[in-house]
Amino acid sequence: MGLLTKIILLLIPIGVGYIYLKVTKTDPIPHVEDAYWGPKSEQGKKEDTTIRPFKIDISAAVLDDLKTRLTRELDSDRLVTPLEGVGFGYGFNSIFLKTVGNHWLNKYDWRTREKLLNQYPHFKTKIGGLDIHFQHVKPKPKNGVAPRPLIVLHGYPGSIIEYQKIIPLLSEPKNSKYNYELIIPSLPGYGFSSGAARPGMGTVEMANIFKRLMDRLGHKKFYAIGGDWGAVITSDLATIYPDSVLGAHSANCVSLGVQGHLRNFLALTFRSIFASPEEEEHKWLSWGETFSFIVRESGYLHIQATKPDTVGTALTHSPLGLAAYIMEKFSTWTNRTWIDRDDGGLLEKFEMDELLDNVMVYWVTGSITTAQRLYSEGLIPWSGINVDDVPTNVPFDCHALSGDIIVVPKFAISHKFTNIKRYKVNAGGGHFGAFEIPSVIAADAVSFFDSL
Numbered sequence: 001m002g003l004l005t006k007i008i009l010l011l012i013p014i015g016v017g018y019i020y021l022k023v024t025k026t027d028p029i030p031h032v033e034d035a036y037w038g039p040k041s042e043q044g045k046k047e048d049t050t051i052r053p054f055k056i057d058i059s060a061a062v063l064d065d066l067k068t069r070l071t072r073e074l075d076s077d078r079l080v081t082p083l084e085g086v087g088f089g090y091g092f093n094s095i096f097l098k099t100v101g102n103h104w105l106n107k108y109d110w111r112t113r114e115k116l117l118n119q120y121p122h123f124k125t126k127i128g129g130l131d132i133h134f135q136h137v138k139p140k141p142k143n144g145v146a147p148r149p150l151i152v153l154h155g156y157p158g159s160i161i162e163y164q165k166i167i168p169l170l171s172e173p174k175n176s177k178y179n180y181e182l183i184i185p186s187l188p189g190y191g192f193s194s195g196a197a198r199p200g201m202g203t204v205e206m207a208n209i210f211k212r213l214m215d216r217l218g219h220k221k222f223y224a225i226g227g228d229w230g231a232v233i234t235s236d237l238a239t240i241y242p243d244s245v246l247g248a249h250s251a252n253c254v255s256l257g258v259q260g261h262l263r264n265f266l267a268l269t270f271r272s273i274f275a276s277p278e279e280e281e282h283k284w285l286s287w288g289e290t291f292s293f294i295v296r297e298s299g300y301l302h303i304q305a306t307k308p309d310t311v312g313t314a315l316t317h318s319p320l321g322l323a324a325y326i327m328e329k330f331s332t333w334t335n336r337t338w339i340d341r342d343d344g345g346l347l348e349k350f351e352m353d354e355l356l357d358n359v360m361v362y363w364v365t366g367s368i369t370t371a372q373r374l375y376s377e378g379l380i381p382w383s384g385i386n387v388d389d390v391p392t393n394v395p396f397d398c399h400a401l402s403g404d405i406i407v408v409p410k411f412a413i414s415h416k417f418t419n420i421k422r423y424k425v426n427a428g429g430g431h432f433g434a435f436e437i438p439s440v441i442a443a444d445a446v447s448f449f450d451s452l
């Protein structure tokens with residue numbers, strides 16, 4: 001036997017052992033401090049803990065400025081003609097972007113949209129030096145039972161807009177014994193919530209902010225729904241405060257830790273061994289397809305995890321640039337085949353006005369830069385506290401949707417969520433489930449919470 005063969009034979013068991021340890025190891029639950037995230041100049045002052053009513057009421061100056069910019073961008077010839085026949089293949093198609101811009105400038109009426117947004121009450125309160133914004137929908141008791149508190153968390157590039165249609169379906173569901181009291185915050189740095197003044201505000205730290213918010217509202221125990229980053233924050237909430245979270249529903253159950261990635265690799269490579277019965281119907285992409293899809297679609301993630309402020313500067317100054325950058329995701333993340341269409345299939349499942357509402361939340365608050373920073377804080381493993389590989393025993397309902405960017409096999413999350421009550425992969429719907437198919441998601445979440 002040659003030396004090289006001996007070395008290889010020695011390395012194989014070490015590699016297998018390493019993977020085995022990684023896949024089976026569990027970390028303890030860390031303690032998370034109630035930290036201060038505001039500017040240094042305010043630190044140490046007594047925090048005003050009142051909950052203040054808030055109304056979305058954007059000044060005429062901001063709207064006039066937007067109109068001026070949009071007019072100039074649409075009149076100029078600086079938009080570059082797309083290559084022939086590529087649809088959305090090189091990014092947001094600039095011909096369709098003109099359609100979006102013209103609608104925004106001439107048909108979209110912010111004051112009407114603002115009224116719609118204000119039909120459910122908004123509040124702000126200071127937590128850890130940050131102004132935290134949330135919608136609070138408090139229905140009446142049902143059959144003499146007080147509504148059950150439920151926090152609903154959005155992600156990127158979304159906002160509270162994603163949840164406007166699902167509000168009545170969750171707060172006063174028809175086929176349920178209960179009503180649900182909804183708390184729908186803007187994540188720190190997103191929309192109407194202020195961003196941290198220094199590095200470190202990752203998903204665990206956000207979970208801590210929301211635990212403090214629920215405490216302040218008098219809810220020691222509550223239910224949770226989350227999508228995208230909101231799903232990770234929900235999972236972090238359940239992990240660090242297992243006694244507070246009574247149950248959680250997510251269309252994007254995922255484990256971003258080393259174990260999660262390893263298990264995902266194993267499950268996709270040796271499907272016949274690791275597939276759960278619930279996944280049989282789903283058409284998994286091959287490894288090659290998965291890899292090329294991830295490379296094609298994850299450039300934004302790398303930029304935002306490393307240089308969020310650079311691209312943020314451009315996006316904060318150009319409304320058409322911002323719309324293209326945000327709305328592109330609602331195409332490919334809803335249905336990956338729509339990349340071939342000239343309009344990205346955007347109006348297939350969404351209204352132009354509601355897509356623009358979401359862009360407006362970022363535009364009027366100038367929050368795209370602070371929002372993107374979550375990728376720097378949330379994805380770099382050495383920054384801040386990470387509980388991706390710490391298991392949680394809180395009951396979870398994992399409702400994967402087949403049009404999503406990634407569909408995660410049950411095996412790749414079952415070490416993290418040790419009490420998955422239901423797992424399924426549904427054919428209809430993509431990444432923005434509550435926005436795209438609100439009645440399906442609401443019925444699913446409510447039937448799950450009712451069962452607890």
Ligand SMILES: *[C@@H]1O[C@H](CO)[C@@H](O)[C@H](O)[C@H]1NC(C)=O
Pocket residue numbers: 334335336337338402403404427428429
């Ligand atoms: C994506 O769109 C194609 C073509 O319209 C359709 O056949 C397919 O079912 C859609 N996928 C999902 C997950 O909705």
